[in-house]
Amino acid sequence: MSDSSEKISANKVVSFHYTLFNSANEQLETTRDGEPTLFLVGADNVLPSVEQAMMGKAVGDSFTINLAAVMAYGLRDENKKDRISAKYLKHEGKLKPGQIVRIDTEQGRRTATVIKVGKFSVDIDLNHPLAGQDIRFDVEIMAVRDGTQDEIAHGHAHGVGGHHH
Structure with a gap:
């Protein structure tokens, strides 16, 4: 299913664990106590800045993504x-x-x-609950594979941790 030499690029399905922290270093959520998250690269399934940070990474890579509010969930808009x-x-x-x-x-x-x-x-x-906050993702890539024709057509990964029809 996964070729450990595959790098993350367009139309790949990526399986990853993450832990999300706010700027006070408080853990907000994690996938580490369950199934990893799946997403289809290029289908707007994750924050663009997170997807960009994953490009070129491979199975087994662990890294941190620090995002200023504007690159994460945006600045708070009091008119929303x-x-x-x-x-x-x-x-x-x-x-x-x-x-x-x-x-x-x-x-x-x-x-x-x-x-x-x-x-x-x-x-x-209507602001995202994390709007206006700097955040940090600690990420570990678990698997990388080619997206299927169905996944690419539907615009999301299928299976555990992805979308179910």
Whole structure:
């Protein structure tokens, strides 16, 4: 499945473990206690700056990617707030400020943070929860292989750690 001499390049499927830290060196998330993440190079499945840092790497490579906020999830935009009908978030259960929710927008599915919950409406912040933060990824490349025709056509990796249809 994986050729250890293969380097990461366009249309390769990369399997990798990562640990994400904020600028205070607090661990925010990790894949190391489960399956590695899969992504198809060139399909906008990961942050462009992360994908760029992986180019040319191979199985077994471990490295750190330090990203300023602008290269990670962007700067905070105080105008990215909205009030939506609470009925759109009924599936999220009892809402509370600070809760992360997913909403469908004209730009596709987005992550938002609940600011305030009213009887009929919810104020949300549409900035990514990590917007405005410098972050660090500690990455280890586990496998690299050619993407299949299906994966390339669908624009994402299939299988464990990737997308399932």
